[in-house]
Amino acid sequence: MTMTLVEGGPATLEAREVSAWFGDHLVLDRVSLTMPAGRVTALIGPSGCGKSTFLRTLNRMHELVGGAKLAGEVLLDERDVYAPDRRVTDARRHIGMVFQKPNPFPAMSVYDNVLAGLRLTGTRVSRRAKDALVEECLSKAGLWREVSGRLRQPGGALSGGQQQRLCIARALAVRPRVLLMDEPCSALDPTSTRRIEETIAELAAEVTVVIVTHNMQQAARVSHQCAFFLAEQGRPGVIVEHGGTEEMFSRPRDPRTLDYVNGRFG
Numbered sequence: 034m035t036m037t038l039v040e041g042g043p044a045t046l047e048a049r050e051v052s053a054w055f056g057d058h059l060v061l062d063r064v065s066l067t068m069p070a071g072r073v074t075a076l077i078g079p080s081g082c083g084k085s086t087f088l089r090t091l092n093r094m095h096e097l098v099g100g101a102k103l104a105g106e107v108l109l110d111e112r113d114v115y116a117p118d119r120r121v122t123d124a125r126r127h128i129g130m131v132f133q134k135p136n137p138f139p140a141m142s143v144y145d146n147v148l149a150g151l152r153l154t155g156t157r158v159s160r161r162a163k164d165a166l167v168e169e170c171l172s173k174a175g176l177w178r179e180v181s182g183r184l185r186q187p188g189g190a191l192s193g194g195q196q197q198r199l200c201i202a203r204a205l206a207v208r209p210r211v212l213l214m215d216e217p218c219s220a221l222d223p224t225s226t227r228r229i230e231e232t233i234a235e236l237a238a239e240v241t242v243v244i245v246t247h248n249m250q251q252a253a254r255v256s257h258q259c260a261f262f263l264a265e266q267g268r269p270g271v272i273v274e275h276g277g278t279e280e281m282f283s284r285p286r287d288p289r290t291l292d293y294v295n296g297r298f299g
């Protein structure tokens with residue numbers, strides 16, 4: 034049976050009073066944030082303040098950790114991704130993720146890497162549709178021109194930056210409505226970083242992007258809005274302030290935000 038791929042388009046993601054625990058350790062305390070459709074939201078803040086944990090609550094990856102708990106709601110276009118009738122695989126298909134370290138399947142071809150997510154979701158498509166999808170996703174990830182002649186080579190043979198763009202292409206192939214990126218450039222050289230940033234800018238029109246970054250220039254370059262997380266003196270992480278990126282960098286309301294974006298701590 035051949036199914037057509039479900040078309041999505043960017044969705045608004047809204048976290049309402051999200052708290053997260055590892056065992057008894059509360060690491061996020063009632064965090065609320067709206068990540069608007071088709072925009073890039075950057076999560077910034079010092080190490081250990083809960084940015085990655087927050088990101089993982091958004092597509093139900095937090096619950097994969099033994100002993101992890103969560104309270105609050107995450108709404109994808111107003112529907113709770115944690116609703117009892119909502120399948121966890123649906124949440125993860127609609128809300129894709131790209132990790133800090135590029136993680137393509139190293140022995141699998143570039144072509145098959147792009148399509149790997151379709152297998153996991155059980156989506157079957159014709160050969161011609163697969164070819165078109167591979168080209169489309171690699172193009173959107175800014176990689177097509179570099180790899181169009183080596184689609185049968187293993188994913189592990191690409192450079193680190195190319196591998197990360199391959200992971201972006203793989204995430205796009207299941208047509209997510211939101212793409213979560215956890216420090217996607219931290220393992221990459223400046224040229225590859227620039228390519229990924231260009232890719233993010235191009236993607237924003239069709240997928241909502243939420244990116245964790247320690248690089249303030251990167252946050253300023255790629256995001257439309259920022260949320261500043263902080264966990265003070267052993268307390269759980271909270272959002273101190275969020276708003277338009279330009280405003281957050283030039284005239285934030287909270288002095289701690291100003292200190293952080295100017296590199297005075299963290």
Ligand SMILES: Nc1ncnc2c1ncn2[C@@H]1O[C@H](COP(=O)(O)OP(=O)(O)OP(=O)(O)O)[C@@H](O)[C@H]1O
Binds near residue numbers: 055081084086098
């Ligand atoms: N798997 C885990 N088990 C137990 N505690 C964890 C786990 N993952 C994270 N934590 C704790 O949760 C808190 C938030 O960590 P998290 O990784 O979300 O912060 P972060 O802001 O993303 O940090 P960084 O910028 O260094 O990646 C920290 O105190 C961390 O030690």
